[in-house]
Amino acid sequence: MAVAFTRLARNDSGIELAVSVLKQRFGDRCETGRAMREQHGHTTTWLTNEPPDAVVFATSTEDVSAVVEVCRTHKVPVIPFGVGTSLEGHVNAPSGGICIDFSRMDRVLEVREEDLTCTIEPGITRKRLNEELRDRGLFFPIDPGANATLGGMCATRASGTNAVRYGTMRDNVISLEAVMPDGSVITTASRAKKSSAGYDITRLLIGSEGTLGIITKITLKLAGIPEAISAAVCPFPSVDAACQATIATIQSGVPVARIELLDAMQMKAVNAYSGLTLAETPTLFLEFHGSEASVAADSEMVAGIAEDLGGGPFSFSTRAEERTKLWQARHDAYFAALGLRPGCIVFSTDVCVPISRLAECVAETRADLESLDLIGPMVGHVGDGNFHVLILMDPEDMDERGRAATFLSRLSERAIAMEGTCTGEHGIGQGKMPYLRKEVGGTVDVMRAIKTAIDPDNLFNPGKIFA
Secondary structure (H helix, E strand, O other), X not given: OOOOOOOOOOOHHHHHHHHHHXXXXXXXXXXXXXXHHHHOOOOOOOOOOOOOOEEEEOOOHXXXXXXXXXXXXXXXXXXXXXXXXXXXXOOOOOOOOEEEEOOOOOOEEEEEOOOOEEEEOOOOEHHHHHHHHHHHOEEOOOOOOOOOEHHHHHHOOOOOOOHHHHOOHHHHEEEEEEEOOOOOEEEOOOOOOOOOOOOOHHHHHOOOOOOOOEEEEEEEEOEEOOOEEEEEEEEOOOHHHHHHHHHXXXXXXXXXXXEEEEOHHHHHHHHHHHOOOOOOOOEEEEEEEEOHHHHHHHHHHHHHHHHHOOOOOOXXXXXXXXXXXXXXXXXXXXXXXXXXXOOXXXXXXXXXXXXXXXXXXXXXHHHHHHHOOOEOOEEEEHHHOEEEEXXXXXXXXXHXXXXXXXXXXXXXXXXXXXXXXXOOOOOOOOOOHHHHHHXXXXXXXXXXXXXXXXXXXXXXXXXOOOO
């Protein structure tokens, strides 16, 4: 079943014709200025910026379909773009092409309170969606930290701080509308809560990183805003103790909504950046959702677990402003890390392992950072075995770049050896391509066969997932 892929050659004549047609069709909604193009090739990682040749600002499914038709005619790549928060080079254009910007497709099309669902356009951000849902007593629980678009979150199968209770995008998307490489528009499923009708094309597109279809509408599951929410902070004497407390909490069946680990280095950064005065030791940030009674009981149970493992004091609050400050500090971990080494960049990477191997993987990762003389605070959604390392790196120091590359390879292979994954939520993109076959073996060839069948010209976001 092996399918050979080579890097798609740049089609200069086709690109020139496609840009000319698109400028006629879209006018000032088709931009070719260098700054605009580089912004849409931007990646928040160390990968080289590879800008598209033009950016089209779509306002409807019909616009997207029209762009795809032009690009298909002239054999030109198409790259979808939300707000550019991805971390593995997903929005780069290694063979040139046309970027479709979804920032103007950002409407909530319908909310069905009785069904706990809504239908939205892909350019709406998660924060804006929740602002529009708040007055209805509903919210969308997936929170990757960055204020990403929902289309991008579908494309990369995002998760985040609430995944331990609410799951990932895979678990919270009911149906998608998408434009396919042949220009057709499909709807992947009905609004029914469950179905056994044929292949699950919804899940196939979620996590496909724009390589199979371009998402133009999304129907989501929603949740009711809990009666009571409590946030808690608990320091520990070691990362191992914090990980063991996490494992014990999950195994005890406590329905914790969030459980995040920040190591001592990350706590130092967070205190300085967010104006907190927390202990600069490995710390768990937690959140509990439910009734007032259940939230109190769950908090007490976890406090007991933490105390048994040397953690504490366990402090919690139900005040909205205190909870908001705590979680904003967690979400700002990337920017806080920059303050530890001014003038450097942050290279962010993640892995995910079975929770029983979490403490071991974190300990080996910290030892690896020290042996390679790298500065790398760690933070993670440890309730599901997922953690991130934020490498602070001088982009002009080739030796340091080499050590960072060595670290990335060791981290990815360590996670795979522990029966985990080289990427818990960042996706493959360009950055994690070397590790995909090591993780899933011959399944890569099945993926290639699907890609070839759906996109035989390899025009949808080429150069991602497959080398």
